[in-house]
Amino acid sequence: MELALAKAAFAFYAAAMALAFLYLFYKDDKWSLWMLRLMGVGVLLQSASFGFRMHSFWLIPENRYFLPINSFFGALSYLSLAVAAVFYFVEGRHRLGILGAFVLPWPVIGLGSALIWADPKTSGLVPALQSYWINIHPVVLMTSYAAFGNAFGVGLALLVQEHQIKSRKPSELCYRLPSIEELDDLNYHIIAAAWPVLTVGIIMGGVWAYNAWGRFWGWDPKETWALITALIYAGYLHMRYVGRLRGKKAIYVSMVGFASVVFTFLGVNFLSGLHAYLSGGA
Amino acid sequence: MNLLLAGLNHKTAPLPLRERLAVLEPQKTLHQLRSEGFAEGVIIATCNRFELYALAPRNSGRGAAELSVFLERQAGAPFGPAAYRMENGDAVRHLFEVASGLDSLVVGETDILGQVKDSYFVAKDAGMTGKLSNVLFQRALFVGKRVRTETAISVGPTSVASLAVDLASRVFGNLADCSALILGAGAMAQTLSRTLRSRSAKEIVISNRSWDRAREIAAECAGSAVPWEEFPRALAAADIVIASTASPTPIVNSETVLRAMKGRMGRSLFFIDISMPRNVDESVHGLDHVYLYRMEDLEKIVAESLKSRDHAVRHAGEIVREKADEFSRWFESVRDGREISLTHSDHGDS
Numbered sequence: 001m002e003l004a005l006a007k008a009a010f011a012f013y014a015a016a017m018a019l020a021f022l023y024l025f026y027k028d029d030k031w032s033l034w035m036l037r038l039m040g041v042g043v044l045l046q047s048a049s050f051g052f053r054m055h056s057f058w059l060i061p062e063n064r065y066f067l068p069i070n071s072f073f074g075a076l077s078y079l080s081l082a083v084a085a086v087f088y089f090v091e092g093r094h095r096l097g098i099l100g101a102f103v104l105p106w107p108v109i110g111l112g113s114a115l116i117w118a119d120p121k122t123s124g125l126v127p128a129l130q131s132y133w134i135n136i137h138p139v140v141l142m143t144s145y146a147a148f149g150n151a152f153g154v155g156l157a158l159l160v161q162e163h164q165i166k167s168r169k170p171s172e173l174c175y176r177l178p179s180i181e182e183l184d185d186l187n188y189h190i191i192a193a194a195w196p197v198l199t200v201g202i203i204m205g206g207v208w209a210y211n212a213w214g215r216f217w218g219w220d221p222k223e224t225w226a227l228i229t230a231l232i233y234a235g236y237l238h239m240r241y242v243g244r245l246r247g248k249k250a251i252y253v254s255m256v257g258f259a260s261v262v263f264t265f266l267g268v269n270f271l272s273g274l275h276a277y278l279s280g281g282a
Numbered sequence: 283m284n285l286l287l288a289g290l291n292h293k294t295a296p297l298p299l300r301e302r303l304a305v306l307e308p309q310k311t312l313h314q315l316r317s318e319g320f321a322e323g324v325i326i327a328t329c330n331r332f333e334l335y336a337l338a339p340r341n342s343g344r345g346a347a348e349l350s351v352f353l354e355r356q357a358g359a360p361f362g363p364a365a366y367r368m369e370n371g372d373a374v375r376h377l378f379e380v381a382s383g384l385d386s387l388v389v390g391e392t393d394i395l396g397q398v399k400d401s402y403f404v405a406k407d408a409g410m411t412g413k414l415s416n417v418l419f420q421r422a423l424f425v426g427k428r429v430r431t432e433t434a435i436s437v438g439p440t441s442v443a444s445l446a447v448d449l450a451s452r453v454f455g456n457l458a459d460c461s462a463l464i465l466g467a468g469a470m471a472q473t474l475s476r477t478l479r480s481r482s483a484k485e486i487v488i489s490n491r492s493w494d495r496a497r498e499i500a501a502e503c504a505g506s507a508v509p510w511e512e513f514p515r516a517l518a519a520a521d522i523v524i525a526s527t528a529s530p531t532p533i534v535n536s537e538t539v540l541r542a543m544k545g546r547m548g549r550s551l552f553f554i555d556i557s558m559p560r561n562v563d564e565s566v567h568g569l570d571h572v573y574l575y576r577m578e579d580l581e582k583i584v585a586e587s588l589k590s591r592d593h594a595v596r597h598a599g600e601i602v603r604e605k606a607d608e609f610s611r612w613f614e615s616v617r618d619g620r621e622i623s624l625t626h627s628d629h630g631d632s
Contacts (some may be wrong), residue, residue, distance in 0.1 A: 028431065165452060166567075168579045172437065175448065179455035180550055247571050248546030 002056065003120055005049035006077060009112045012042030016176050017108050020100030024173065046081045051073050053077070057122045067135050070125055073118035075142065079265070080110030082146035090150060090190075098176050101154030121200060123232070133208035141201035141226070145261050147194035148233075151187050151260040155251040158183035162248055184247060188214040188240050191254060195233050202226050232257040283321065283414060283617055284340055287373035288350035288365055289333030292387050295364035302357040303332035308401070311356055312410045317545035318352060319344060322415040324405040326380065330387050335377065336476050337414055340617070345369060372419065375606035381426030382598055389595060395426045414616065415540060417624065418609070425605045428577045432579070432601065435594040438587030441478045442580045443470075445587075446554045449575060450522045453483070453550050461485040463520035464505075465493050465513060465534075466527030470556045474524050475503045489513040489519065491527070517542035517551070525561035535563040539572055546571075554580070 016038035023031035050068075057068035068074040114120075125134070146162040157177055164174040178186070205223065206216040217223060224228065236253045239245035245253065290300060305618060308325040315323045315336060323336040334353055338344040346367035354361050368376055376385070381398045383390045402419040405411050411419070430436045439445035447457070456461050462478050464471050467490045475486050486505030489512070490496035496507040508516050517523065517538065534553070543551065553574040555562040560576065567574035612624040 002423060161452065165449065165573050170449065170452070170583065175438075177452070178449060180453050182455040197323055244548030247550065249570070250548075 002052035009042045009046035011241045012038045013108045017104040024101045060124045073120045076114035081109035083107045083149045102156045106149045137204045144194045144198035151190040154187045229260040283337045285373045286346045286349045287368045290365045291331035309408045322412045323410045326401040360421045371610040378425045378602045381422040382429040429598045433594040433597045457481045457483045460521040465525045468526035471526040518545035526557045532563040532619040536565040
């Protein structure tokens with residue numbers, strides 16, 4: 001059931017993404033409205049799927065009261081759910097349907113790769129993970145990743161809009177995308193909201209590490225890269241706040257930050273010892 | 283019942299004649315109309331047109347010609363060939379074309395739809411509408427909306443001034459937070475400052491070699507003036523710069539702009555150069571956060587947009603014809619007392 005629901009959610013996300021791309025090229029608000037509806041159904045289906053996952057996780061006695069995000073499948077599916085939900089929230093409030101084409105590929109890729117490559121089996125938590133911190137530390141971090149994913153989409157839209165206006169041959173797209181300054185502000189606000197979440201998530205990891213191993217920080221690759229990510233975004237926020245950096249160059253810095261997010265989440269698993277919990281990968 | 287139309291517009295009638303009609307009070311005219319044996323009636327009055335739609339019993343001997351005579355009496359002047367007079371199917375199609383913006387001065391403009399709607403409600407409040415005119419006008423509004431969603435008739439800029447302001451809003455978003463700096467005192471600069479003002483730009487600053495002239499224009503568009511020597515400093519505070527001086531050499535180059543950008547904290551700067559020869563050096567466009575559009579760039583974009591409207595106009599015409607024929611069939615059926623359904627062909631409309 002969990003898998004069937006996840007596949008259905010994937011189908012809805014993919015259809016919503018297709019509509020988002022249609023909306024990019026054809027002026028008809030019904031595409032954007034249907035995109036939002038399909039997204040809503042997708043988020044519901046995936047939440048239900050995640051509910052079933054929690055249920056089967058619960059059946060393993062040592063896993064009780066913990067969230068099933070200890071495997072690639074669980075983590076990716078939580079992450080794509082969070083990106084979709086954050087987008088649903090942002091889109092529902094701001095009605096910037098055009099951004100769907102820049103953000104929706106992420107939940108589609110996230111959930112799609114979970115379904116194709118990751119092993120959906122649930123297994124017992126290793127003793128080190130049997131802590132209430134598993135419900136907090138990774139969840140908080142992945143929520144910030146979801147927001148950074150949305151900011152990345154907004155940044156892409158800004159680069160497209162900047163190019164449109166610099167080219168002196170603006171197409172229909174130019175009149176439909178939000179303005180450069182609005183996209184710049186939105187990108188800034190999302191990152192400004194996500195950065196404290198990331199930082200708190202990292203500190204929580206330190207506290208958990210202190211409780212479990214008696215030390216706060218171990219320079220494990222995952223820790224190091226999470227710190228690098230936080231520093232890049234801190235640099236972005238600082239430069240943006242001080243006012244020296246806006247527009248295209250600011251977006252490049254925030255995109256390096258997002259590359260670092262992706263690497264921290266995926267790449268580091270091949271390097272990390274302590275954080276090699278994520279199981280069931282390719 | 284016969285549907286009648288008598289009217290004149292910007293294509294058929296000179297302004298003085300249209301002005302004679304513009305002063306008529308619609309409600310009063312409609313009541314007058316009823317006392318003369320016409321049944322239902324609606325007046326569409328805008329800057330560019332005055333049209334009277336009315337219904338008259340078939341055997342009343344009142345046709346479009348009589349309706350026109352009625353209007354001429356109200357206006358106190360003969361219309362001659364300046365007016366168009368239509369009945370039934372032709373009148374329906376004309377109304378649908380008007381609502382779709384096909385008959386407008388700027389084809390596809392959207393104001394007319396609201397004006398048709400308001401005109402209809404004025405007549406309705408005056409008790410001058412009945413079943414036929416209610417359905418007719420609701421249909422016209424529906425067709426006007428549909429043409430705008432299904433065709434590209436209202437898409438894209440139609441004038442250099444509106445395009446320049448649209449582009450500025452693609453850089454800054456809401457123009458209410460934007461200041462504009464106007465260099466020079468050409469007619470085009472004034473048109474642009476009016477367009478900016480109508481889009482509620484926060485502030486308009488004028489700089490001109492002649493201080494008196496700068497103050498004069500500033501007074502006209504509720505802006506302020508700065509002395510010519512100080513305009514490079516004013517660049518730092520402006521968002522939109524319109525250059526239209528008669529200077530034979532560029533007055534703004536990349537050094538001037540780079541200096542201004544230092545105080546702008548990375549906020550974009552948008553130049554519109556409508557002068558000939560150019561006032562703003564091309565190298566400015568190469569700077570980060572700086573965009574320069576010249577007259578020929580704007581003209582090229584407008585020309586392309588109008589070209590693509592031609593195609594949309596044909597498509598819109600097909601929709602209007604189809605919907606007008608459909609309405610006319612319904613209208614006939616009501617007149618013959620065997621009413622058919624009008625909504626059956628609207629499957630999928632929403």
